[in-house]
Amino acid sequence: MTGPLGFGAMRLPMKGNEVDLEAVREMFDCFLAHGFTYFDTAKGYLDGLSEKAIKSCLTSVYPRESYQLTDKLTAGFFEKEEDIRPLLMTQLKTCGVSYFDYYLMHSQNARNYPKFKQCRAYEQAMQFKKEGLIRHWGISFHDTPELLDEILTDYPEVEIVQIQFNYADYEAPNVQSRAVYEVARKHGKPVIIMEPVKGGTLAKLPQNLGDQVRDRYDGSPASLAIRFAASFDGVAMVLSGMSEMSQVLDNISFMEDFKPLTDSEMKLAMDLSGQLATAAGIKCTACAYCVSGCPKNIPIPGLFACYNQKKMFSDWNSSYYYGVRTTGRGKASDCIRCGKCEQICPQKLPIREWMATVAETFEKEKDDED
DSSP: OOOSEEEETTSOOEETTEEOHHHHHHHHHHHHHTTOOEEEOOTTGGGGHHHHHHIIIIITTSOGGGOEEEEEEOGGGOSSGGGHHHHHHHHHHHHTOSOEEEEEEEEEOTTTHHHHHHTTHHHHHHHHHHHTSEEEEEEEEOSOHHHHHHHHHHOTTOOEEEEEOOTTTSSOTTTOHHHHHHHHHHTTOOEEEEOTTTTTGGGSOOHHHHHHHHHHOSSOHHHHHHHHHHTSTTEEEEEEOOOSHHHHHHHHHHHTTOOOOOHHHHHHHHHHHHHHTTSSSOOOOOOOTTTTTOTTOOOHHHHHHHHHHHHHSOOTTHHHHHHHHHTTSOOGGGOOOOOHHHHHOTTOOOHHHHHHHHHHHHHHHHHHHO
């Protein structure tokens, strides 16, 4: 029996500006061949290319009963109640299906929840279920445990809750993974885990932490992170945003016959959590929500990744990739401090402050070379 592993289609492999469909087909085929069936997408993922890749590589190839597909209702794609049904119908058509197994109110937080309420989005989801357009509905969530408690009190009909949950964020004050998880369970809701590897951070640990994993654990750092998330009661699915075949194969190796973490493995994860809490770096998960609204077209997650690699991983080519990331796009120093990025950031990062730090780190370095 396979473990609760889902394929997150937010970080699919790319060829330039297009999804590498050949690579995705091979990855999906391998995933399904080993008994895993759950796929997760959203209209905004990869600027709309994720849903199209789902149709090309999954729904047009496999019979409908052989997989489960989740999509989401995202605040940026509707303005009023009347927009929601046509949006759902467009998503179904783009994905090539007649129904979604799960339809989630996307990235619920204190800023967009009032809009979802005003537009009766939750009530419409219930109606879509009655009509058979969706099988189940729920929410994905990025905010405080207090807000989640409010939402689940307002709408006890919510069937499932998707949350960010990993050992680095377990007690982190900005994410509060543990507390959010406990609220979902208090309300009796099964949980879907997103960002179990925290945007890849926990798969590529700094050397001193990686050494601890090698010394105390028989498996990859990514397997420790995903198994950690899957070891908690009530977890229905753990999503992994796989972008290459090696990740698919690694995940299959420990999730095909899933075993929860042992006590000693759990202690290792919590030890790492405490050490990461004091490590240098920007706690960005590369969701890229901040990018589309940036007036200076700054690839914010990419620049943050360069900074993190330089500070946490002693990555020698970070400066080179800073130049690659900013070719034809905005640099960190181009930030006009408008704050649009901070309004939408699920991690509540002080992005404007970090932009100044990133600019000082990389662009002063370049000036010194000239």
